[in-house]
Amino acid sequence: MRKGSFAALLLSIWGYMIVEASIEDSNAATGVGSLRSTRHLDETSYDGFYSPQHDGYACRTKKGSHGSNGDEYVKYEYKSLSWCKKKCYVTSDCVAFEYKVEGSYYKCEIWYEMPGNFLKKDGYKCWIKNAEGLVVGDGSSTTKDVELTVDYTKREDKACRTKDGKSGSHGNEYFKYSGTSLEWCISTCSARQDCKGFEYSTVNNHCEIWTTTPEKYQSKSGLSCYVKRLNS
Known part of the structure; x- marks a missing residue:
């Protein structure tokens, strides 16, 4: 093969790879919303x-x-x-x-x-x-280690209740997850800025992530209500 033909072939292959990579992202964005075609694999120092x-x-x-x-x-x-x-x-x-x-x-x-x-x-x-130094949630604050910097007030053998003493409901005051660990519940609430506290049951291993601050508590064995402290 002549040198000119070989160089042309390499350029053709290189161009094909670029086009294929571009097509992959453009084909993925099939929605008709606000997403721009500029979404792409970019260089970042993210290490998380x-x-x-x-x-x-x-x-x-x-x-x-x-x-x-x-x-x-x-x-x-x-x-x-x-x-x-x-x-x-x-x-x-x-x-x-x-x-x-x-x-x-x-x-x-x-x-x-x-x-x-x-x-x-x-x-x-x-x-x-x-990650360390990554803005979490709505971008209003930055945390280095959300699990270590968030403090909770624990009320043992107490169920979380709203300010009017009601239990609240899934999708409104809280979101309920079944079959979880206490560590998972802590990590999830700590990483979410909209989480004001959580209730955990050691009886059936359920976790309630509260987006409304619990203000009252009801005595219940096996339940604990954790409320984020204001300085967290």
Whole structure:
């Protein structure tokens, strides 16, 4: 093969790879919302991890809706979990990702808005991007280690109640997660700025993430109500 032909072939292959990479992202953004075509793998000094990890839960918006492809997230089909983790890791404005496996179908959603709710679903993961020095939640504060810097007032053998003494309801005052550990509950509340406290049951291992500050308490064995301190 002549040198000129070989060089032309290399340029052709290189151009094809660039086009394919561009097509991958542009094809993923199939929504008709506000997402720009500028979403791409970019260079970032982000050196962190995913915490909390909501295994068995799908990401949902603060209003509890799925959101839409092209607005809150971008969907990529038939991508591995490791690909999804890396995609969010190297995309500086990715705040979380959802991963779904259902039979032979699997997909990755890269979220650009912080999920505010989580829906229990088998085969799903909703992982929140977190790190030392990374802005958490709505961007109003920065924390180096949310689990260590957040303090709680614990009321043992007490259930969380609203200011009028009511138990509240799932989706309004709190969000309930079953089959969790106390450590998971602490980590989840600590990482969420909208979490004012949580209730944990050692009887059936349920966790209630309260977005309304508990102001009253009811004596109940096996339950504890934790309230974030104002200086946290």
